[in-house]
Amino acid sequence: MKPQRSADTAESLDQTVYDALFNGVMHGRLKPGTRLQEAALCEQFSVSRTVVRQALRRLSEVQIVDIVANKGAAVATPSPKETRDVFAARRAIEGAIVREVARRIEHGDIEKLKQRLRAEHDALHDQDHPRWVALAGGFHLALAELSGNQVLQRMLTELMTRCSLIVALYEAPGEASCEHDEHARLVELLSLRDSNGAAEEMDKHLLALEARLQIPA
Incomplete structure (x- = not known):
């Protein structure tokens, strides 16, 4: 033994x-x-x-x-092409995630997401960037957990880690990697069980996140 x-x-x-x-x-x-x-x-x-x-x-x-x-x-140092590929994969996966979340979300889940939003707001107000970055990324992973799909959750966890590298490499000075208001709109749409609206908002959110990076051509 x-x-x-x-x-x-x-x-x-x-x-x-x-x-x-x-x-x-x-x-x-x-x-x-x-x-x-x-x-x-x-x-x-x-x-x-x-x-x-x-x-x-x-x-x-x-x-x-x-x-x-x-x-x-x-x-690792992600290349510009890999960066674009990662965001394309995130849009596909997170679109599927929020559609499933909208279908199964309960009142208690909404309240927990709103608590996360308040924590994000407090971190921004306190200018605690490391804590805010962790909370902003955690918001996306929390949605994946609420979807109940462990495969999507594992895939997103890996992609989120790649995105942490990407943001560290390509984030423009003074830019936020995730906007608090965009998360708030997602929670509002999920509370309405608007699966199409939530998927569209997530797609816009991730496109905006990618656009805020300084990715070489």
Whole structure:
């Protein structure tokens, strides 16, 4: 049984490193191009190189990390084409998500979304940009959870992480990656169970988000 416990422990440590790096990208603490030195990560998390390499390999599989032979790992840097592809995928997936949310949403769900909107507003008022970025991204993931479709939820989680890299790379100075008023309009339409209106609003919202970025031609 000892080898099994050892394997379980290694897997748990691997997940700890994976989650920390994943969340670092998601919340903008790790910027595109940031080198991820194995030795430094081993020291930071008190784990072996085997554990670190496994976590980095898994992150590379979801395109969060680039691993180059003889150069090591770095946070991925999305290209302009990939950026446009990611937004096209988000529009398709999030359109499907809000249609499903509009069909099944309940009063309690609306109240929870409104609480999120108030938290966004407070973060903006307090000029707490990191907290606001996390809340704005969390709004989209909360909608995915309300859809009840775990496949769409997993797909959006991956795309949202790619978008965190994209915003860090291409966001124009002074621009907001998500507009609070656009989220408020989505909640209003969902409260009316207006699936077509919510899907159209989400499409406009994501197009506007993409337009606010400075993406090279």
